[in-house]
Amino acid sequence: MSYSSPVPSRSGDMRPDMTPIRGKGVFATYEQLVSSGTLQPDPAQRAAAMALDRLATELTRRHEGGDGFLSRLTRRRPQPLRGLYLVGDVGRGKTMLMDLFCREIALEKKRRIHFHVFMQEVLRVLNRPQSRQTRREDPVRDLAGKLHAQYDLLCFDEFQINDMSDALLVLRLLDLTMALGTVVVATSNTAPDALMKSQTQNRATMKPYLEAFSAHMDVLTLEAVRDYRRGRLPDETVWLVPDSAENSTLLRQAFEAATGGRAEPGTVAVGSRRIAVPACRDRVAWFGFEDLCGTPLGPADYLALASQFHTLFLDAIPALVPDDFDKVRRFITLVDVLYENRVRLRASAASLPETLYRTGENARAFERTASRLDEMRAQGWGEGQDEE
Template sequence: MAELLQSPAGSSFGFGRRQPTDVIRATVTQRAEGEAMVLDTEQLAALDALANSTLWALGQGHRQDPAGRHLYLWGPPGRGKTWLLGAYFDALPTERKKRMHFHEFFRELHARARDASRAALERLDAGPPSAGPGVIPATGAARAETRSSAIATAIDSLLGDLDVICFDEFHCNDPGDAMLLSRTLKRIFEHRILLVTTSNYSPDQLLPDEYFHHLIEPTIDLINTQMSVLQVAGGTDYRTLAKASDERSGYATGSIIPAGDTGRMIELGLEIPASHEAVTIKPTTKPIAAKRAADGRFWASFEELCEGPTATLDYLAMVEDYTHWVIDGVPAGDAMSPFGLRRFGNVIDVLYDKDLRLDLVVDGELEPALTLLPPADAARLRSRLAALASRLPSVGR
């Protein structure tokens, strides 16, 4: 019988007299069997790595060198990475754990960093409590140092006293996030919090734009030196497996509808908005003109939502109010601008992660647009479009 493990000081977990590695393996395997899943070789290897890393994070090995204990699971969409991470997270025998979609984490981090920076700069500009009128303004260097310290405070406030943090869909497409990402990983590793991520990108594929890739290289170095990078790329894309209509839910209940097919729209319960329903909403800082935004339903044109100056932070704010989205006027792929295509992918990422219904009214084939994306991005978007109940064979079915 295994000896009862002693937890690191202050850690909060419990697994009786069973090793945490056994708990993780048994629980995840049983869940797979219950869902009629057969874990492939790469999924089983990832499960072993997850179980062993848990022993380091929660057991006596916590004082050992953490290099290689953190895990970066990557591979094409639909290969079971997110399922595996979810099953692992649920099986973790600790309450001090957090799982977040990477979009959500960065949204919260930006908000906390902004608030912390504003408060710190106000204190800096006010001077010490004893200072009277005529306080000398802080120098640029002092203000930069204050902002940097506020960012560290924001990161630490998100991490708290966690034992394990899990990120779904780890990626970086924004040059402005690259430096913040490096700082975040450093803080996680310094606090010896176990980090587990899933991604559709190998580390070297992060921020692939040749003009900005150098900004992500410090993060890539951290991943390659501190994390075990495992590929999960089994031959089955679970998202493309057909399901009966009564088995679909959330995102997968949406459709891709050819423009002008009013019969199909009526069949799906999509009533074209009346002119009096038009409204302008402001989810963050930018107004968005919607054709409908009421009772949990949001309807807007592709031109307004994707070609306008919207951002992922807007979509993340909007999903709190709207659970059914319709985007019409989606142009044929070769008519999309690069920025519109990128925002289109971001909208779909957010709605897929939140498992919210999305209906697309399209003017033509979408496949030509996918050829303009890096291969990993194209595979990701193609898989998510294929998850919709599409009538168009040219988007991945």
């Protein structure tokens, strides 16, 4: 199995001017960013930075002491190290701190990846057709061995599981991988024992998998004082409210200006399938809300769109109600993917993000979505994508 280069991906929480100088250490770099005014002082973030610094020291010491190399040479498992699971409300700096940790730690065999992307890679590998020669009795265990051979450290952003079959698969995979010695650091809005909490009928089945996963992790709750994504000066042309004919026209005019009036229908390939794009030109695309969230699309589809376009225009986002839970779930995933890949979103909507969806099955998860949308509305967010 082969993954892409273990270079941390872009994060919406780590601004370009926050890129640390490697080698100073996680905590020292965090303190430097506070001293320079790049970050605001926050006791909870400071405590998390200290915990990540301790883990970085232990992991580096184990690697430099020969555990990583010699264990593979002698087939001896390295001394287990507990990973760190950062949990807290939206916008508290979890991603920023994890990115700081992953960039600062002096390991070559590391990878920072959004959990949506990791799940898609895992499912793609496990669903790959196998010949009689390549067939394995336990493909999950085989994949865990390959992951461990490739990475000493895995950093997951937005750890969240919404499907029972995916939950059992990924929890077992990570349990096996961490048992071999790979360390996992993850961020999430949900504590491990609350994952899939709504699946009351299947909790008994999930419990041993959750307990095995949690046994490898220390859980640290980040109770920062505020949502740091909010409060930036918004660009009033990015999120047009309400969802009216007038605002839909204004959004269409902005799209025509961005594409020079030469947009045409197109498609984006996702494996053997194709997603219809109502209108696009170069790396700018137009969709209606129902095009992307009213049809059965998933993370792989949104990732394909994010790789193709640097700007998405999304028309007619409605007020969402509890019965819209499938659409809400897709919209949450779409925003996660766009945010992670720094894709700019311009939209017309029934209301501001924080009041789009207040009650229902995914209301708690939507708090993160509203926070991210609030940041994405800020002036200058996502600039520079045109040239990439």
